[in-house]
Amino acid sequence: MTTAGGEQSGVDLKRFNEVFFEECAENLAQMEQILISLGDREPDQEQMNAIFRAAHSIKGGAGIFGFDDMTVVTHVMESLLDRLRNHEIVFAPGMIDLFLEAGDAIAMQLAGHRDGKPVHQEAIDQVRARLQQTIDGDTTQAPASPVSQTQTQAPPEGGLPTSYRLAFTPEPEIFMRRVRMESIIAELADLAEAGTFRCEARLAELPDFAGFDPECCITRWEFALVSRATRDQLADVFMFVADEDQLRIEEHPAERRSQVQDPPSEPALPVEGRRAYDRNETAPGAFGRRGGEAESTFRVNVTKVDQLVNQVGELLITQAMLSQVAGGLDPILHQSLQRGLAQLERNTRDLQASVMSIRLVPISIVFNRFPRLVREIAAKLGKQVELKTSGDSTELDRGLIEKISDPLTHLVRNALDHGLESPEKRTATGKNPVGTLQLSASQVGGRIVIDVIDDGAGLPREKILAKATENGITCSETMSDEEVWQLIFAPGFSTASEITDLSGRGVGMDVVLKNVQAIGGRVQIASEVGKGVRVTISLPLTLAILDGLSVAVGGEKFIVPLNVVIESLQPKAEQLKTVNGREVVQVRGEYLPILKLHSIFNLETEVTEPCRGILVLVEADGERGAVMVDALLDEQQVVVKSIETNYRRVEGSAGATILGDGRVALILDLPELFSMHRQL
């Protein structure tokens, strides 16, 4: 149905394009997910319908929004699927890959339209040709089918003309969905034999003038025509427009075709055949334009949500301010005030949680990419892998989702390449030849924990130590396992004996660590020889709020992000040394540079000696140091604010926050502080 193109409708469809792009991406993802889950099995009817539905929605959307090139591949694909579904073509395992490739081609076209990325037309033509080939190759063998090929533009094959009566009762909101009746009528007229098409519009229940809504459809349409087209073809005209209960098609036996099963006297004929999938439609979003869905979800601009999050942040600060003021009042005299404030605190926390939850999306968005990746990599490596995922519905911040997918991909590749052994090796060690890779997500307290677990050979301790020594990374035989595992996060570290195109170039784990730390996360590794490796990523729930340690330096307050803090201590004089005139502190055999915040930030303070202050040991980007502050104040959750909105970047800070007393405090950026310290 390539009817209401952008030019024709006279309405600028551009702003709706984004919706189509999103829907299309969703449909592609859904299709891929189903295809991957099949392995090489033949899809059952339901899965087949779901794939068909996805392809069909893409095609329909592309047509409506005027991306005609995208309809080409989807069209052939749909034809093939249709034949598979009707058992006109025998399923072959190779088709799954073909469909996946077709999906890629469509994704490429989508990217071309959305982001202006280059589109390789040859690749698309190739996929299309192969799909067509599959159809043609099989139809020659398949028994002649009574069902016509639905989407052919040429007049349908020589069925005898039949007289039809159609009644279409649209829902009132039909115009909101940008349905244009004139194009439907034109399409029907094309199917009709010359001179037989008749169309009648009936007004049902005309409301009084006050209740009249021009956007509301109160018309009921009746069509009569003689056509060679099958009933299904007529139903197809209404594919995106009508639910089955809104369309009634009657075949009149006046002419031939007396083999009709349903007598015409039966009033509501169900639409048969290819529209069956509509009946058991369960997948949400498959027909995104359906009216009923509008109530359950709707799309909101992200900036609006961010604004809401900001405003709730303000509310939290105000509430903290009030609590602080009230703390100084006599609790007996101001009992009701205190009670009210406690209530306010509860309410603001609840509100904050609800608002934050708007930004949350299920991690399945990331997990869903992996089945295909695992399948492809495993095939390339000749390994047998079963991918298990759990906690798919665990939710985390949208912003985090985008940033966690690369590190996770890295970890999955690593696990497949280095972790899991080849089937022969596994059998030799008495393991199941099929390796298991498990992705699981869960929420633990205020953090999201993602595990990547493989049941492979485990990390080779000796090899890592040897490699570390070779690369000049400080290490020793006496290190604990945990410390040894941390070595693989060092830049340039790789134990893979040979470099594959999957991993082994040594840009793996340090990038993972850096990316995870950039979003306030931590990475932990547990490994057991012969049993496998578990990499655990723990992330904050959201980027907008940060767990911080507030510290005081010379009358100013700073926030140290809690995820970089190891411990804090008050050093003894004998722990302090100088190296090249720079002060260091010795903590358990390690010498850490002392970063004096007051000298980095040019602040005046009475505490200039490390013995009188407190050292906060931090680790960021693999670098350790001791930040010297006057005092530790509090551990608190802070709302991250940008300084750059109204000012330039401030060196050594990763943003700012507003404290309970209304003052601004800078959040420290440790990697930058380290480099500032070196320049001092």
Add this chain to the structure above:
Amino acid sequence: MQQTAQNSSEQQGVAQAASEYLTFTLGSESYGIDILKVQEIRGYDCVTRIANTPPFIKGVINLRGVIVPIVDLRIKFNVGEATYHEFTVVIIINVLGKVVGIVVDGVSDVVALPRESIKPAPELGASLDTRYITGLGTLNDQMLILVDIEKLIGSDELQIVDSAADNSQSEVVNQ
């Protein structure tokens, strides 16, 4: 482009019969800025210092949840005495998409200046560089120095806008 845009806005300003200015004092001199650029006026308190910034950047404040930098024009232009007490005034201005607070000695009035009363600025006379002065106005026999606050805030001198942005701006001007 930037320049032509500024020129045209100046021309518009000239074309109007009268514009309103917020007048303030720095030391013994009276200055005026376009009232439309002013967001609000507030007192000076709770400024968080920022390290390694020039002395006239006093730091940042929390303006109802927005972090706003504070510039003390008295220090920048070496006029008056940079003292801070309960009567110290901060003018919050909104230019170039940024909200910035400027500390002045005092805010006097809002005046409407007819176009013909604004004279071009001579090369000398004010503590402020002539580049940032759009003209001199006369009000009750008192001279008013009219400041192009947008140009001043966007200038390299104040270092409020990031240097990257500065570069692009100067490139445009060069062209």
